[in-house]
Amino acid sequence: MTRQIVLASGNRGKLKEFNQVLGELGVEVIPQSQFSVPDAEETGLSFVENAIIKARHASQLTGLPALADDSGLEVDLLNGAPGIYSARFAGAGATDAENNQKLLKLLEGTSPEQRTARFRCVLVFMRHAEDPTPLICQGSWEGQILPLPQGDNGFGYDPLFLVPGLDIASAQLPPEQKNKISHRGQAVQQLIKMIPAYL
Amino acid sequence: MTRQIVLASGNRGKLKEFNQVLGELGVEVIPQSQFSVPDAEETGLSFVENAIIKARHASQLTGLPALADDSGLEVDLLNGAPGIYSARFAGAGATDAENNQKLLKLLEGTSPEQRTARFRCVLVFMRHAEDPTPLICQGSWEGQILPLPQGDNGFGYDPLFLVPGLDIASAQLPPEQKNKISHRGQAVQQLIKMIPAYL
Numbered sequence: 001m002t003r004q005i006v007l008a009s010g011n012r013g014k015l016k017e018f019n020q021v022l023g024e025l026g027v028e029v030i031p032q033s034q035f036s037v038p039d040a041e042e043t044g045l046s047f048v049e050n051a052i053i054k055a056r057h058a059s060q061l062t063g064l065p066a067l068a069d070d071s072g073l074e075v076d077l078l079n080g081a082p083g084i085y086s087a088r089f090a091g092a093g094a095t096d097a098e099n100n101q102k103l104l105k106l107l108e109g110t111s112p113e114q115r116t117a118r119f120r121c122v123l124v125f126m127r128h129a130e131d132p133t134p135l136i137c138q139g140s141w142e143g144q145i146l147p148l149p150q151g152d153n154g155f156g157y158d159p160l161f162l163v164p165g166l167d168i169a170s171a172q173l174p175p176e177q178k179n180k181i182s183h184r185g186q187a188v189q190q191l192i193k194m195i196p197a198y199l
Numbered sequence: 200m201t202r203q204i205v206l207a208s209g210n211r212g213k214l215k216e217f218n219q220v221l222g223e224l225g226v227e228v229i230p231q232s233q234f235s236v237p238d239a240e241e242t243g244l245s246f247v248e249n250a251i252i253k254a255r256h257a258s259q260l261t262g263l264p265a266l267a268d269d270s271g272l273e274v275d276l277l278n279g280a281p282g283i284y285s286a287r288f289a290g291a292g293a294t295d296a297e298n299n300q301k302l303l304k305l306l307e308g309t310s311p312e313q314r315t316a317r318f319r320c321v322l323v324f325m326r327h328a329e330d331p332t333p334l335i336c337q338g339s340w341e342g343q344i345l346p347l348p349q350g351d352n353g354f355g356y357d358p359l360f361l362v363p364g365l366d367i368a369s370a371q372l373p374p375e376q377k378n379k380i381s382h383r384g385q386a387v388q389q390l391i392k393m394i395p396a397y398l
Contacts, residue, residue: 045255045329045331046251046330046331046332046333047331047332048247048251048333048335049248049251052245052247052248056244072331074331074332080331083331084331120331120332130244131245132244132245132246132271132273132279132282132283132319133245133246133247133273133319133339134245134247136247136335136337138335140332
């Protein structure tokens, strides 16, 4: 029997990736847009709280178990900014290019060694809207902020994120390779291990 | 140098245990009562949300990093109750005995096999009140609800929790032995491993 779960995201790349890895467990992942669920307001102060808010909202409005992802970039020189505000760093509705530009401006004149950063990802799976023990999976990926955007893959800050050891930007990695090592990839690997006990 | 962190709990047993295990890492754990921090209102719908609420509150009022614990008992026949309401199952300010009595009443006439249950524990460590990536450590401990209370150790539902394999109640275990295998013990072991990266 295929179980359906709702994904509290409109990102097609994430939907595809989750369906690939969870399909093997007999799970069909359906985007919340298919149920006309509007985006939840991300009022949390941490990644995990925002992921819970989104998963709860999607589960509440669909009656299905829900999966949500919250992720972002922490830049040490900026005291962890943009962090949970990564997607709206240059303002509500900002494009990836605008966010990247703002980040570069703030780091102008700094050396590569000073521009250490990491991507963070938190995945939350809730069996129902009032699930007292959401499954929480986390990953983080250390890197550096590049002086100029490079590459066309991925999204968000991928063109500015230097992957250590490989000396290319995250946006220059093929998706399959990125999924193996990225912050989200690590969280997804935890999810695959742990979700069977929650289904 | 000893670092101070505040514990968002008034439980003396927990304080002692955390000081024992974190003392070796050069951390002094101080109860929030020492800073006259009142208890936070636990308005969350999950253990992790309540732990975050408590840790944030303690950190906000002291300016120190904060550690909080939220734990409870899930009984399968009761659909997971008392869960996050474990401490207030028989009402606000209920005693352990009153909570235990209510649980026994609800399970009257059921067989031991039907009374499967588990203790859950979530520990949250926040470096500051707006820490976007709180450290989250979790543990769970499977068991069964006994027909009558047994033992004088521990607290909460320990007298009613049959430890599988040992055939005694959790309240009959010596504290050191309980700390090795319990839900909280498991979470604490994760905490010891992971907290150095957060200090």
